[in-house]
Amino acid sequence: MNSKTIHLNQIIIYMIGIVIVSLGITFNTKTALGVSPVISLAFNAAKIFHVSIGLATFLYYVFLIAIQFLLLRKNFQRVQLLQVFASFLTSFFIQGFDYLLPVPQSLLTRLIWLVIGIVLTGLGASITVNMKLIPNPADALADTIGFVLNKSFGFGKNVLDFTCTFLALALSFSFGQGMLGVGIGTIIAMIFTGRVVALCNPFSEKLYNRYVLKSQQIVG
Template identity: 30%
Template sequence: MDYEKIIIYIIGLNFLALGIVLNISTGLGVAALSSSIYTTSQIFHMLLGTASIIWYIMFVGIQCLLSKRITKEYLLEIPLSFVFGYLNDFYDYIIHITPSSFVYSLLLLCIALLCISLGVYLTSETNFVLNPGDGIVKTISEVFHYPFYNVKNMFDISMILCSLVLSWITHNPIMGIGIGTIISAVMIGRLIKVWQYLLQKRLFIEV
């Protein structure tokens, strides 16, 4: 039955990448996890996918340090970083949305957060290789014995702080952070819990 999990996993990765790009398109600020990635791409004039690869490789290193071991799962996150980076660039290339009003932006933000949280939930529940942005959250959760969705909220907020610090030390204006970023930091962890309630028995007991 592993092929069913593989399908769920691929769907989850695509929802996650799609949600990140939609979040950027809102004009209300990027997703909290992506804030440091987006800031890096803007400051150093690189593709979003390239910046995500750099950050994700750092996340893999932090996972190894926190858990005090190097595992196959951690190492597999490195090639996944490249795949997910290219997936981000793909959706960024094909999606060109400019909201015409604040209400439209909020609606788009809601869709983006639903996509991101669903993507995180599906990829984490399959127990395959996580993208490093979620892998580091899972590692922190396991090492310090906190619920995954609570750690997700705290980690997202820390990424916003990293973005602010990066802008400050490079003497650049704050980029990509807005009300949408704050909402995503507060809501994504909670939405993951909602998806868990709605889909756990439907998908992951039978699969």
């Protein structure tokens, strides 16, 4: 967290971002065309072990935080444990939207939902990151991987996406489920989600500057 003081506007916009990214993830999973790479392992675990997608996502995010700790060791800061709270919020909303949204039947509807899911996921991720509060565990781990390998965040995200997809496939094939959770939608999400984030970043930065920085200046 870069700001010394956290403002109400910052929290409200961050929460909106959490809701948007959770809705996007749920749209993606409902298409049955393949989920986003970074959530594929949690999705497959939920289906194979017959647990809710919300619970599987929460445990998966906590696992990602543990990986960060192992990679960073002394560089791991206590404030990063607040990612558990972000994980709970995201998992809570994913579970709620999973109950509310139906499964689309036609291929055209599924493709439309896939586009909606990618757009919402990218927009929500952009908003949460630019509010400079608690990072999403997946984004934080991607950044950690890039840091450890002396590479960029983008490189770390590519490594994480590939690893998650590989582990998701290994899990599903081990239980005789084949390509469960991984499909053309996974590839499309891998290609375009990052681009949506990049397109949305100027908008999210304006939100931060207008509603957070100005609040800090007024208080100051």
